[in-house]
Amino acid sequence: MVKAVLTNRPNAAGPVLLYFHDPMCSWCWAFRPVWQRVKSGLPAGVEIEQFLGGLAPDSTVPMPAEMREKIQGTWRTIERSVPGTRFNFDFWEKCVPRRSTYPACRAVIAARRQGADFEEAMIFAIQRAYYLQARNPSNDSTLIELAEEAGLDKDLFEANLRHPDTQVELLEEIRCTREFGVRGFPTLLLSHGREYSEIPVNYRDPEPILAAIAAHL
Template sequence: MKVVYVFDAYCGWSHGFSGTLREVVARHPELPVEVVSGGLFTGSRRVPIREFGHVQGANAKIAELTGAEFGEAYERLIADGSFVMDSGAAARGVAALRQAAPDRAAELAAALQDAFYIDGHSLSAPAAYRTVAERAGLDADAVVAAFEAPEAQAAAEAGFHRAAELGVTGFPTLLAVVGGHATTLAHGHATADGIDRHLTDLRTP
């Protein structure tokens, strides 16, 4: 069995799920975790954040339900409404971080969301990946170089295809894959205890 985490780094609900993801990974070190970038803001959805009028209200609800933090630097970044969330760039960054530390992909995905939602870094900027890499004790120069390399774009697009193949249409989605068959463990908001119950059921003959 392995766990597949399909998220988008620019998805507030994925940010809210980060605490649950960290807890699940801590409780189940034996489970490999595949992290897939879903591609929420691509193509025609790559527009100034002001066009998504529900953002502030949604963030307040996410914070209330999950305890997730939305920092002052993030609030400043989006304050005038001109900031553009580009999931393609974020997926390139996820791929670069995953390349640097494949076994820490879930931890780094959550850290990348903190870089945006707490520290106010644009995930289109190399500085975001340098910050995450340095905090994680990784080679920051190598991570930034990987983010800017052509291979990162191919990895991002592969992730979008992978999410579609899995039938995921909303983020975050946590799946358990056993023998090629995927079962949904969580979609949107969930607790680690609830996910544990699903895992127990899957492991019970």
């Protein structure tokens, strides 16, 4: 794992909480309620930076049956272990699943270019579409629909979604994620200049996370 903090604010003097995620990661969906409470409960002076991990590259190949079963099994495990987390299994009948999350990651970057609030809105829109509405965020057409529903400029979003610079930015975030040694999502790291500490993820309660952050300040 690298020793230097590779953030978008390399000169930031204060602590930065790094959040590594993928909008189509089912465990990130399970973590969402706690993550929202962590963000609102952070000590003063702690900044947040989010990195897209790029769980699965672009693919036009339908997901094999074995992988479909594996992911559905993960959904069932999450429903049992994280109270309140729900999935709509109609997705597996209504859609043609592909192991491809890069389009959704690019959508987050495209939304970010219209403002930080739109980044968060797009992440939630993708998660809600995928996990609750049985819509496929691996398709650009779905992502464009979601952007319009979230109030983004549809034409600008579509242009940014497909712009080569968006892919370059995604690959840079994936590179940073790998240099940090992150192997799973969600992951939290707290940085102090060039030092950092991993913060254990708790899917049920934000307080242990906030306590761990406070202990390192």
